[in-house]
Amino acid sequence: MYDSVVPAVASLAGAGDADLVDIVRGCGAAAARAEAVKLAAIVELWERRRRPERARWACDDWDATAAEIGCALNISSGRASGQMDLGLALRDRFPRLGRLLAAGQVPVTLVTTIVFRAALVVDPAVLARLDGVFVDAVRAWGLLSQKKLETAIDAWIERYDPDAVRRLRTGMAGRSFTLGDRDDRTGLTSAFGRLATPDAALLAHRLGVMVSSVCEDDPRTMDQRRADSLGAIAAGSLVLSCRCSTTDCPAAQVDDGRASSFRIGVVADRSALDASPDPQMHGDPTHSQPEPEARQPEPPSEPAAQPDPAPSPAPERRTAAVIPGFGCAIVPAPLLAELIAHGAGVRVLDNIEAITATDGYRPSAALDRFVRARDLTCRFPGCDRAAVFADIDHTQPYPHGATHPAGIKCYCRKHDRQRHCST
Numbered sequence: 001m002y003d004s005v006v007p008a009v010a011s012l013a014g015a016g017d018a019d020l021v022d023i024v025r026g027c028g029a030a031a032a033r034a035e036a037v038k039l040a041a042i043v044e045l046w047e048r049r050r051r052p053e054r055a056r057w058a059c060d061d062w063d064a065t066a067a068e069i070g071c072a073l074n075i076s077s078g079r080a081s082g083q084m085d086l087g088l089a090l091r092d093r094f095p096r097l098g099r100l101l102a103a104g105q106v107p108v109t110l111v112t113t114i115v116f117r118a119a120l121v122v123d124p125a126v127l128a129r130l131d132g133v134f135v136d137a138v139r140a141w142g143l144l145s146q147k148k149l150e151t152a153i154d155a156w157i158e159r160y161d162p163d164a165v166r167r168l169r170t171g172m173a174g175r176s177f178t179l180g181d182r183d184d185r186t187g188l189t190s191a192f193g194r195l196a197t198p199d200a201a202l203l204a205h206r207l208g209v210m211v212s213s214v215c216e217d218d219p220r221t222m223d224q225r226r227a228d229s230l231g232a233i234a235a236g237s238l239v240l241s242c243r244c245s246t247t248d249c250p251a252a253q254v255d256d257g258r259a260s261s262f263r264i265g266v267v268a269d270r271s272a273l274d275a276s277p278d279p280q281m282h283g284d285p286t287h288s289q290p291e292p293e294a295r296q297p298e299p300p301s302e303p304a305a306q307p308d309p310a311p312s313p314a315p316e317r318r319t320a321a322v323i324p325g326f327g328c329a330i331v332p333a334p335l336l337a338e339l340i341a342h343g344a345g346v347r348v349l350d351n352i353e354a355i356t357a358t359d360g361y362r363p364s365a366a367l368d369r370f371v372r373a374r375d376l377t378c379r380f381p382g383c384d385r386a387a388v389f390a391d392i393d394h395t396q397p398y399p400h401g402a403t404h405p406a407g408i409k410c411y412c413r414k415h416d417r418q419r420h421c422s423t
């Protein structure tokens with residue numbers, strides 16, 4: 001559709017500097033126009049798919065349309081749902097802004113920020129007024145930093161609808177606690193939020209007690225001890241195990257639950273676990289390799305760490321694991337070794353050759369464990385729900401489809417229904 005303004009990459013080498021600037025400008029405008037057409041097409045598809053009688057279904061027409069759009073754009077259903085919200089907001093709440101996008105005069109990122117910041121405005125008259133203000137101001141906003149842009153948008157919203165800004169600020173200042181950030185490094189997960197002050201005081205006191213309970217030979221910094229104490233609290237413990245190298249330290253004898261709460265499910269060869277803890281990781285020089293057979297099984301309600309089903313060919317056999325109930329977060333080899341060294345249970349799953357087809361509908365316990373460990377998450381495209389909480393379903397309806405590793409897979413409840421639901 002936009003081939004006339006989007007030249008081939010191979011032609012750029014022969015273009016002059018001014019031509020390149022024109023190409024950048026033209027492609028930016030073409031991209032904005034394409035986004036407007038894409039969002040309008042998404043809204044049109046949604047209008048054709050929606051059926052009022054299905055509005056209260058657990059897997060309704062919105063979910064089905066989001067799945068269809070997600071497949072078309074190769075994005076998750078959640079992101080597709082966000083695209084549907086954006087398209088509807090430009091049609092119903094900010095139509096003049098939508099026309100500016102369709103004219104290629106404003107980037108979709110800027111429009112998305114405005115729509116998000118104004119999400120709490122509900123008065124139609126205020127929306128119409130803001131739509132006009134934004135259209136007049138938006139051309140100058142493209143040069144602003146993200147923070148200044150948000151401030152400028154909020155200033156206009158506050159002028160016409162102070163309650164909306166107050167609601168937004170109240171929401172931002174409310175209690176919250178979030179785990180994980182896109183910038184997290186492997187093996188580390190960010191935690192940030194706002195606690196009620198009395199709760200924060202309780203936590204500060206508890207952490208102070210726990211970090212002081214280890215002996216002075218514990219090699220960890222105070223920051224590391226506080227972080228580890230939070231893990232112990234999450235495991236249901238109010239004590240922190242000491243990591244000193246002395247044999248008579250009473251604090252070293254206690255189990256703080258940070259490792260023993262996990263059970264490592266081994267799909268690859270057991271020798272894949274023969275990595276050593278990294279003494280530099282936590283300043284701990286004392287790890288020794290445990291005997292996995294001695295470990296006790298852990299409660300099934302705890303998250304299970306599952307190793308990567310594809311064994312590494314590296315001679316060191318430094319195999320990482322993933323935690324399927326926590327977004328398939330990767331547990332790097334040294335951290336996996338440390339978990340095992342400090343009490344994580346180890347269970348070797350049955351070899352795939354030993355799992356044969358059965359005549360029954362329900363998979364055996366061994367086959368159930370193997371399929372959940374293999375799939376890790378719901379198999380629906382873009383879905384991250386953990387396989388440990390999913391249903392196991394036949395790819396081909398039973399009895400035509402065999403109850404065999406090749407014939408069954410994991411789907412979360414919602415996508416299991418969606419698979420069987422005709423639109």
Ligand SMILES: [Zn+2]
Nearest residue numbers: 215242244249
């Ligand atoms: Zn100690």
Ligand SMILES: [Zn+2]
Nearest residue numbers: 378383412415
């Ligand atoms: Zn799913």
